Amino acid sequence: xxxxxxxxxxxxxxxxxxxxxxxxxxxxxxxxxxxxxxxxxxxxxxxxxxxxxxxxxxxxxxxxxxxxxxxxxxxxxxxxxxxxxxxxxxxxxxxxxxxxxxxxxxxxxxxxxxxxxxxxxxxxxxxxxxxxxxxxxxxxxxxxxxxxxxxxxxxxxxxxxxxxxxxxxxxxxxxxxxxxxxxxxxxxxxxxxxxxxxxxxxxxxxxxxxxxxxxxxxxxxxxxxxxxxxxxxxxxxxxxxxxxx
Amino acid sequence: xxxxxxxxxxxxxxxxxxxxxxxxxxxxxxxxxxxxxxxxxxxxxxxxxxxxxxxxxxxxxxxxxxxxxxxxxxxxxxxxxxxxxxxxxxxxxxxxxxxxxxxxxxxxxxxxxxxxxxxxxxxxxxxxxxxxxxxxxxxxxxxxxxxxxxxxxxxxxxxxxxxxxxxxxxxxxxxxxxxxxxxxxxxxxxxxxxxxxxxxxxxxxxxxxxxxxxxxxxxxxxxxxxxxxxxxxxxxxxxxxxxxxxxxxxxxxxxxxxxxxxxxxxxxxxxxxxxxxxxxxxxxxxxxxxxxxxxxxxxxxxxxxxxxxx
Numbered sequence: 001x002x003x004x005x006x007x008x009x010x011x012x013x014x015x016x017x018x019x020x021x022x023x024x025x026x027x028x029x030x031x032x033x034x035x036x037x038x039x040x041x042x043x044x045x046x047x048x049x050x051x052x053x054x055x056x057x058x059x060x061x062x063x064x065x066x067x068x069x070x071x072x073x074x075x076x077x078x079x080x081x082x083x084x085x086x087x088x089x090x091x092x093x094x095x096x097x098x099x100x101x102x103x104x105x106x107x108x109x110x111x112x113x114x115x116x117x118x119x120x121x122x123x124x125x126x127x128x129x130x131x132x133x134x135x136x137x138x139x140x141x142x143x144x145x146x147x148x149x150x151x152x153x154x155x156x157x158x159x160x161x162x163x164x165x166x167x168x169x170x171x172x173x174x175x176x177x178x179x180x181x182x183x184x185x186x187x188x189x190x191x192x193x194x195x196x197x198x199x200x201x202x203x204x205x206x207x208x209x210x211x212x213x214x215x216x217x218x219x220x221x222x223x224x225x226x227x228x229x230x231x232x233x234x235x236x237x238x239x240x241x242x243x244x245x
Numbered sequence: 246x247x248x249x250x251x252x253x254x255x256x257x258x259x260x261x262x263x264x265x266x267x268x269x270x271x272x273x274x275x276x277x278x279x280x281x282x283x284x285x286x287x288x289x290x291x292x293x294x295x296x297x298x299x300x301x302x303x304x305x306x307x308x309x310x311x312x313x314x315x316x317x318x319x320x321x322x323x324x325x326x327x328x329x330x331x332x333x334x335x336x337x338x339x340x341x342x343x344x345x346x347x348x349x350x351x352x353x354x355x356x357x358x359x360x361x362x363x364x365x366x367x368x369x370x371x372x373x374x375x376x377x378x379x380x381x382x383x384x385x386x387x388x389x390x391x392x393x394x395x396x397x398x399x400x401x402x403x404x405x406x407x408x409x410x411x412x413x414x415x416x417x418x419x420x421x422x423x424x425x426x427x428x429x430x431x432x433x434x435x436x437x438x439x440x441x442x443x444x445x446x447x448x449x450x451x452x453x454x455x456x457x458x459x460x461x462x463x464x465x466x467x468x469x470x471x472x473x474x475x476x477x478x479x480x481x482x483x484x485x486x487x488x489x490x491x492x493x494x495x496x497x498x499x500x501x502x503x504x505x506x507x508x509x510x511x512x513x514x515x516x517x518x519x520x521x522x523x524x525x526x527x528x529x530x531x532x533x534x535x536x537x538x539x540x541x542x543x544x545x546x547x548x549x550x551x552x553x554x555x
Contacts, residue, residue, distance in 0.1 A: 055437060081439035089437070095430035106427040109420045110439030118420070158439050 006069045008033040008193055009085075009162050014053050014063035016046075016217075023049040024060065025217040031162065031195060036188045038208030038225070039197045042237055046217040047197045048090055051164050054195075055087045056080035067162065082110060086160035088151040090167045090197070094139035101126065101135040103150055107157030118157075125153040129183060145176035152183065163187070165196045169203050181207055205229055213237070248552070249410060249498045256403055260396030269395040275508045276402040277464050282488035282500030283409035284456035289486060290495035291416045292449035293429030294340075295348075297482045298355030301362045302332040302454040304476035306461025308366060308373060310390075311381045311471045316372070321381075321390045321466050328458035336454025340447035347432070356479060363477035378472035381465055390466040398467055405463065406501065409456055413497035425449060426495075457485070491540055493547025502548045510536055 007030035016024040023046045031037050039047050052058040054065050056077035065072045072080050081087075086107075095103050104122035105115070112118050126132045129149040134142065142150060148168060155163060168184060169177045177200070184207055188194055198204035204211060205225040213221040213228055215237040221228045228234055259272055281303060288294040309331060310324030335358070343354045367376035385391040392398055416422040427435035428442045435442050465471050475481065484507065492503025511533055518529040544551035 057433070057436075076441075076443075077433075077436040078439050078441050081437060087437050089434065093431045093434040095427055095434065097430055098426060102423065102426075106423055106435065106440065107438045109423055113420055115418065115420055115423070118423075154438060 006066075007031060008035075008068055009054075009195070010064070010066040011050075011054070012064040012066070014050065014060045014065065016049050016053055016058055016060045022217050024053060027063070027214075027217075027219055029212055029219065029222055031193060033161075033193055034188075034191055036184075036194045036196065036207060036209050038204035038211040039195065039214065040199075040201065040204055040211055040228075040234075041214035045214040045237075047214055048166060049217075050214070051087060051166055051195075051197065054080075055085060055164060081158055081160075084159075084161035085164065086155035086158045086162075087164040088148075088155050088166055088168070090170065092144070092147045092151055094142070094147055094150055094154075096138070096140040098139055099136050100131060100139055100142065100150055103139050104153045104157050107154040110158045121157060122153075125157050129153045129156075130179070145172045145180065148172060148176075148180060149183070156187070160192070162193045162195060165194060165198075167197055167199060169198065169200050177203065201229065248549075252498060252501060253403065253407060253410070256399065256406070260399045266395065269399065271508065271512065273395055273398045273402055273467060275505050276399065276406050276501075277460055277467070278484065278488055278508055279501035279504035280402065280406050280409050281457055281460040281485045282492065282504045283406070283413060283497075284453050284460060285485040286453075286489040286495065286500045287409075287412060287416065287456070288450045288453035290489055290499075291413070291422065291429065292425050292446055292453075294446060294450055295352055295486070296355040296450075296453075297352050297479060297486060298339075298357070298359035299453070299457050299485050300477050300479065300481040301355070301359035302336065302457035303461035303464070303481060303485075304359070304362055304366065304471075304473065305332045305335065306458030306463075307465035307471045307476045308379075308461075309458070310462035310465045311379045312373070314382045314384070314389075315374075315379055320388050321462065322388065324465075325459055325462040328462045329455040332454040332458030333451045336451040337447055339454075340450035344443050344446065356482070359477050359479065359482060363473055366473035366477060373473065376473055378470060378474075381469045381471060383469060390463075392466075402463060405456075405459060410497055410501070412452065412456070417497060421445065429495075487537070491537070491544075491547055493549030496547065496549040499547050499549040506540075506548060 009031040011027055011029050014024050014027040027050060041047050053060045056075050060073065067083055067085060072083065101122045104125050105118045108118035108121040123135060126135050129152050131146060131149050131153060134146060139150060168180055172180065181203055196208065208225055210223065211225050211228040212219055213234045220233045220237060221231040256276060263269055285299050288296055306328030309328030310321040313319050313321050313324035339358055343351050346354055366373045383391045416425060424440045425445055427440055428445055432442050461476060488503035488507045489500040491506055493499025514529040514532050518532060521528060
């Protein structure tokens with residue numbers, strides 16, 4: 001037996017129903033500190049619902065989510081964030097009326113009370129995600145790829161222990177994808193724990209050390225990328241019965 | 246900032262230069278409406294909680310001041326404080342109960358509250374004197390707010406105006422201000438970044454309500470009569486919102502400029518076109534409406550936004 005260390009993030013039997021539809025059914029897995037875990041699954045598999053449950057936007061009907069041994073279920077989203085879980089949204093939600101730097105400052109102000117410090121931190125994060133020259137532009141003027149970077153910077157500014165990324169390359173033009181992928185890798189190398197929802201199989205197998213596949217709200221595979229990608233149930237879920245050889 | 250300095254200096258010096266009673270009276274009222282619009286702006290402009298029920302708080306303040314004199318024979322300054330406390334409580338309750346309501350639903354909830362208070366005030370004859378309203382007794386002296394000198398009134402209201410202005414400036418520069426702006430832009434995104442959105446909104450509405458009540462209390466003492474159908478009316482709520490929106494939502498000086506514009510326009514149009522004969526009695530309101538449309542068309546960011554561009 002390995003040492004009984006508690007995993008950084010523990011998901012235990014998370015179930016979320018919407019009326020007659022069960023979006024998440026008994027989802028259970030652990031994420032260790034420093035891991036980069038990809039979450040895949042066809043549309044409607046329950047990936048985003050799971051993120052909503054972890055980040056406190058939905059209250060699951062059953063199950064537990066623990067960060068470093070402390071329960072998160074029942075906490076409001078802002079508290080979950082202050083505990084150390086940050087997220088991005090699949091549908092981007094920049095603060096349109098604010099400048100790029102101000103967007104990031106909102107995240108930084110969760111950790112510091114001093115506006116000047118928050119501003120400095122914001123510029124630092126913008127430099128790291130490659131948006132430094134856009135700092136004073138209005139958020140609404142950014143392209144989709146830049147908005148993704150902005151969301152990342154904003155979430156990172158809250159100094160998370162675990163970062164949940166929902167579709168970081170979704171809706172982004174092909175040329176911007178390698179840059180974003182490299183950015184995610186760099187964050188991971190920096191020691192951040194990441195949970196990444198990704199549609200693009202090429203992207204997810206390139207960055208993740210481990211992949212969890214969801215289908216109809218359940219975990220159908222959990223393991224190394226090449227193993228999961230060849231898993232019979234995963235192929236079936238993605239492509240249908242006819243492709244299973 | 247320079248604009249604000251100019252504005253407040255001009256308002257403060259006006260009593261030394263102007264002696265015309267009508268102009269001084271207009272200036273007092275402009276400042277009262279400016280304060281109320283600024284107070285409204287704290288919730289509506291900075292927190293994005295658009296209310297059309299702020300007359301509820303204005304009326305609470307007005308009644309508190311009037312009743313202190315009529316029922317208990319104590320200083321209306323207590324009324325100012327009582328009104329502010331009651332309005333803070335009412336604002337916090339409304340903010341708390343309507344926390345999950347967004348957009349039009351919040352607006353409807355605020356209108357409903359002001360109308361409930363209107364019904365209460367106009368039916369509770371034994372206490373509020375019902376729909377007849379209450380004349381506010383004039384007892385000369387500063388402590389009793391029985392002040393005949395309009396110049397002194399200007400300075401009293403100006404002090405309140407400065408406070409309201411400074412609260413707004415705080416909301417533009419402080420940590421809380423940035424967080425509130427985030428809540429206004431996108432509440433879920435703000436929550437995801439650790440902003441305690443619900444609590445911030447409640448506090449913003451409560452503070453906004455408190456200042457509105459102080460405006461109501463001073464107004465009641467100045468005008469000398471509290472009519473429930475006026476102080477709890479939707480018209481009055483719209484006046485606050487209109488001045489803030491025309492002046493510039495979420496800008497500290499905007500509501501004051503908006504109030505000057507709206508009050509001047511209304512008074513001037515009524516004087517010019519109000520007395521043209523019974524068949525044209527509503528003409529000035531039509532012109533007023535047209536003027537507002539033109540302003541919104543050419544200065545969609547409000548007067549402050551328009552001044553910054555030119």
